[in-house]
Amino acid sequence: MSKDVLMRPVGFVRSPYSETAQVPKGFGAQHEAEGTIEILPEYEPGLTDIEGFSHLYVIWVFDRSDRCELLGTPPTDTKPHGVFATRSPRRPNPIGLTVVRLIGRDGPRLQVVGLDMLDGTPILDIKPYLSSIPETDLRRGWLGEAEARRRSEA
């Protein structure tokens, strides 16, 4: 019994980034890029009432990632970490996850802020962002440690 699943894009990102090097990365990276998520016409009814949400989860495909690395060194550290402890594009399944702020909708097009995807990136799903873990409850592992080291060296 195969548990493989075939996923099909429901839309595509229109973003100002055409190359990976243009996407802000590392410490203090701000994702304030504005752009559009264009849903394919046949899925437009699925956007009904989405206008009421301020923030959305966008689940997408790293379609220009060509391999998987189970251990990799992120731009914010000098040591390798497991792929499931990072946001590396080189994942077993090339799935990206981004929280965007919704600023408007024009039919099948969602105007959003906070994109970190390349132009043309395929979208698999959109979900409403309903609640947050309080920042004070978060521990952020190697990333928190790397940030603390950086502050102490500053």
Next chain:
Amino acid sequence: MSKDVLMRPVGFVRSPYSETAQVPKGFGAQHEAEGTIEILPEYEPGLTDIEGFSHLYVIWVFDRSDRCELLGTPPTDTKPHGVFATRSPRRPNPIGLTVVRLIGRDGPRLQVVGLDMLDGTPILDIKPYLSSIPETDLRRGWLGEAEARRRSEA
């Protein structure tokens, strides 16, 4: 050029829920179920350093959902809403997203709290939860309105 993507499970959920009806839903649903995410042995190096994170995103497959409904009425409302504005399992791509609290790791097994998946659910990806949108910045559309109506009727 096909943009279809074949996804392959990297592990499976061990949860106390064997049927959908057992998963808490609707207003005030608490997801405090404890269980295990078991990563397949070949992906275990990808968990390196994950212990340092308090919370994780788990991306998984609604493998017992048999259809897609672009408009559906969720348990928390009497009106239909677009699938991208709900957490319905009947999605164009059957992808689920859950934030869990990590309480321990034993090799390829992550002990977590906050599961809302059925036992045996395939996992596609795990990512560290790094930051939150402040609750005061969130608007929650039809769900916020339904909650307000419910409070005024109480």
